[in-house]
Amino acid sequence: MKRGIKTSLIISTYNWPEALNLCLLSVTRQSVLPDEVIIADDGSTFETAELIDKIRLSFPVPLIHVWQEDEGFQLAKIRNKAIAHARHEYIIQIDGDLVLHKHFIKDHIELSKPGTFITGSRVLMNKSLSEELLSTRVTNASVFSSGVKNHFNILRIKFLRDYFADRYKQKDMLYLRGCNMAFWRDDIIKVNGYNEEFKGWGKEDNEIAVRLINSGIKKRAIKFGGIVFHIYHSENCRAQSHENETRLANAIKHKITYCQRGISQYYNLRTGISI
Known part of the structure; x- marks a missing residue:
């Protein structure tokens, strides 16, 4: 186990406190805890704030709530604000509709490596299994659980995890899951974070990965580890996809490394202080 790496876990959410509650419960059951948790809240109503305030009282690490007005789907913007608040060197990023395997944080730390970022995958659960976990507050499923899809993603095998890290989908620049991702904070600051020209669902995570790769940061994949279970819900609107x-294609074509509307709006690059 690598020692000395301090982690900030960023969890994006919007108006689903039941799922966020289960997600946070799975965080408390980690074999290795993050050093802080930041909720990136894209405009949820008061129920989410009340939940966070309640959980914060007994949460094992600092629990920070970063909120913005609901002005439509603006995931890039709220992630930038959350990253600007992060106090630690290594950022692990997930969505609030995920349940974490107990070794999720540990796996990400063990695969962390200077000059790289990590993308993982997810285990899909059907509606019935998702509702069962939400009602029972169970935070684990297995390959034998009824209602689990893509069983390949549920296996945790350390030597295969390490073997595939620099081999799986290595040449596929667009292979990425923003709901399961980790990167060094300095690398994200260098490319100016997420591009806030991305509004509506989709591709903001692929575009930031492209800019990281264009700037010389290598992509690693976490398979057979870093396992997350996705709670079923209907698909997001893709009206602006x-x-x-087009914005993603432009970043690839022109080998863009830096976006103009990014994290510098909330983070002073000279002093390193959140604005």
Whole structure:
């Protein structure tokens, strides 16, 4: 186990406190805890704030709530604000509709490596199993659980995790899951964080990965480890997906490394202090 790495776990959420509650419960059951948890809240109503205030009283690490007005789907913007508040060197990023395997944080730390970022995958659960976990507050499923899809992603095998880290989908620049991702804070600051021109669902995570790769940061994949279970829900609206695809294609074509509307709006690059 690598020692000395301090981690900030960023959890994005929007108006689903039941799922966030289960997600946070799975954080408390980690074999290795993050050093802080930051909720990146894209405009949820008061129920989410009340939940966080309640959980914070007994949460094992600092629990920070970063909120913005609900002005439509603005995931890039709220992630930038959360990253600007992060106090630690290594950021692990997930969505609030995930339940974490007990070794999730440990796996990410063990695969961390200077000059790289990590993308993982997820285990899909059907509606029935998702509702069962939400009602029982169970934070683990297995390959034998009824209602689990893509069983391959549920296996945790350390030597295969390490073997595939620099081999799985290595040449596929667009292979990425923003709901399961980790990077060094300094690397994200260098490319100016997420591009806030991305609004509506989709591709903001692929685009930041492209800029990281263009700036010389190597992508690693976490398979057979870093396991997360995705709680079933209907798909997000993809009304602006065409515009986002165009922005992504532009970053690839022109080898862009830096976005103009990024984290510098909330983070002083000279002093390293959140604005």
